[in-house]
Amino acid sequence: MLDIKLIRENPDTVRADLIKRGEIEKLKWIDEILELDKRWRENLKKINTLRRDRNRIAVEIGRRKKAGKDVGDLLTRSREIAGQIEALEKEIEEIRKKIDYYLWRLPNITHESVPIGKDDTENVPIRFWGKARVWEGFLETFREQSLGKMDYEVLSWRPKIHVDMLELLKGADLERAAKVSGSRFYYLMNELVILDLALLRFALDKLVEKGFTPVVPPYMVRRFVEEGVTSFGDFEDVIYKVEGEDLYLIPTSEHPLAGMHANEILDGSELPLLYAGISPCFRKEAGTAGKDTKGIFRVHQFHKVEQFVYSRPEESWEWHERIIANAEELFQELEIPYRVVNICTGDLGYVAAKKYDIEAWMAGQGKFREVVSASNCTEWQARRLNIRFRDKTHEKPRFVHTLNSTAIATSRAIVAILENFQTEEGVVKLPKVLWKYTGFKEILPASMKEKCCQE
């Protein structure tokens, strides 16, 4: 949420950013807010004067009653004033509601480095890492997607897409999951279960080493938390509601971690607060019909380790670079080739002031696909959730900045591993860094072994 003072004092800054975002139809909101705010302040002044009069009369009544004097005339005046106040309060409340409606629906102000673009095709790749394995049939598209800036090794055989690998390894049962729960659900099975847990522990250990506090948060949160962390559009598209309760299934542990310090004034010496959330994530994926319908890339439920940072405003941009660097470090140790993209205005969403994605090279699909998203939400969430800090108790509290980034979302990391680490025979050679967590170094096709999870 934006500060109404920013709109009041620098409306052109806000307008310019709406234009940058291509939110032209919201420009007239700014004019309306300014007009409503003016009326609100005028009414507030009137109400305050009337309240002052009422308060003085009430005190006088008390005094006279004590002295045993008559208060009839004061009662009449007081009732009169009460009526006026009531009418004005009704009016000001309606104005307030309208202002709030707009304020709660305006996007965050973008960072100057955010590129302008209409949708995800205009995100800007800013760096590349690793040596991609590229089937000769994908060479052209790979060179285009990597801008010729990435190392690669040519494969004469075509790697399988993860969906086929799942079948070969008996790593998931998608048909039965569809029977039981519908599409975009899965029974994860055999070695992939161990791999899922290994990835989580690997990511968690790394973050703990970097000073993050591990947290298993509540998997359901109240509405005020979701309203605080996300834009209203996301409610219908991504968030599951629990029927008959004021509870929502979390689409990411970012949400309960952001709500954790709602309505608090933090001690400046505690900042930055670093949390490593670990939880399942539930997403409706409405509006994605037809996309990634097979496999486990886009699903209603997955596990994720998340970085969440509460920082001082002046340090948040530095922390944004650090959390993306942490995520990159994880993918480097996993030896998964990737590129980092700077998300453009059209793909940014309302919450973040700037966002980086890590897109892993998927050797089977011949594409870079999103595996990590790292956002600086500046004070947009903190203002909605009322999360402030101060260094000395006499100081005026300031809003913190909140940042979040995927460390590892297991479903997508598994897809990257299955597509990039397979041999021509369909054996998946796991990255070394996971061996101590899995207890096995490779996953054989079901036809090549007697039982699961052998050394």
Next chain:
RNA sequence: GCCGCGGUAGCCUAGCCUGGUAGGGCGCCGGCCUGCUAAGCCGGUGGGCGUGGUCCCUCAGGGGUUCAAAUCCCCUCCGCGGCGCCA
């Protein structure tokens, strides 16, 4: 789920029965005093607005009664204790 007791400023607490407009302490900031420190004393310490005004709002949140509500009544949320149920 049921019963009881609670929720007051960054923290601790008084006030609630008996309605009269939130008092004290800790911490922090500033000032006075002092060779320096401590102690002591004075002022400040949530939000708002035309921001210095003997202004308004704020006692978990919402509603009601009243000229007037922290205080009385109702609802919701949270915490603690007990009982019940349960992995």
